[in-house]
Amino acid sequence: MDVDALRRGAETPVQAGRSDLPGVAADLSDAFADDVMFDWFLRPDTRRDAARLKLFNLMVADMAFGAGRIDRPAVGGAAAVWLPFKALVPTPLMTELRALPTLLFATGLARFSRLTAMRECMDKHHPMDRPHAYLMFLGVSRAAQGHGVGSRLLKAGTDRCDAAGQPAYLETQTERNIALYRRHGFEVISENRPRPDAPRLWSMWREPQAVEPAA
Numbered sequence: 001m002d003v004d005a006l007r008r009g010a011e012t013p014v015q016a017g018r019s020d021l022p023g024v025a026a027d028l029s030d031a032f033a034d035d036v037m038f039d040w041f042l043r044p045d046t047r048r049d050a051a052r053l054k055l056f057n058l059m060v061a062d063m064a065f066g067a068g069r070i071d072r073p074a075v076g077g078a079a080a081v082w083l084p085f086k087a088l089v090p091t092p093l094m095t096e097l098r099a100l101p102t103l104l105f106a107t108g109l110a111r112f113s114r115l116t117a118m119r120e121c122m123d124k125h126h127p128m129d130r131p132h133a134y135l136m137f138l139g140v141s142r143a144a145q146g147h148g149v150g151s152r153l154l155k156a157g158t159d160r161c162d163a164a165g166q167p168a169y170l171e172t173q174t175e176r177n178i179a180l181y182r183r184h185g186f187e188v189i190s191e192n193r194p195r196p197d198a199p200r201l202w203s204m205w206r207e208p209q210a211v212e213p214a215a
Helices: 001-010 018-031 036-041 048-064 093-107 111-124 149-164 176-183
Strands: 071-072 078-084 135-140 168-173 186-194 203-205
Touching: 001 149, 018 048, 018 078, 018 135, 048 078, 048 093, 048 135, 071 093, 071 149, 071 186, 093 111, 111 186, 111 203, 135 149, 149 168, 149 176, 168 176, 176 186, 176 203
Parallel strands: 135 168
Antiparallel strands: 071 078, 078 135, 168 203, 186 203
16 A cells, blocks of 8 residues: 555545445445444444445445535545435435344444434434534555545545635544644544443534635
8 A cells, every 4th residue: 555645645635436436435444344333233243344344334424425514535544424414314214224134234233223213313323413524434554554545534624624714624533633633623522432331432623723725
């Protein structure tokens, strides 16, 4: 993996098209392989990696693509999934039913209630009283983590929000990422747990920042 090319590409990302979605799902699945929340609700057996990849394919292709914007470096290796808040409407019943086999495969029967608890927690604390852009996912393949790729990809998105005068919102379950998001203007607005045995989940909000006029 050419990390330098990935860093440059993250500064000026391209918008993913339909043919890019398998690569986006693979990059995000790899990025979240060690994530504490995914570790909590995903099935604990040898099919975990396959289940996580199948879940990201569902979320990227069926839930995110077309509703918002997926940024990625032209060479792949990272992705940021942005949705307008108006896309976060209750999922139609038929869509939920079509997704159910994938969700059950991802969690197994024993952990399915953990996934539903996480979704309910996220919905409960998501501020829906004013328009905003929702950063659904930001992930960098593990081989490229620690090189500023995620920060560059995030800046491309927040610059777009600033140009539009639009707030932004995200959740993170990784405490060390809070400092990164704060450097980009986000602030914690709530801290929650889906269940007492679950990892913490931080909600973060960002007001648009003034765009400096071109010299």
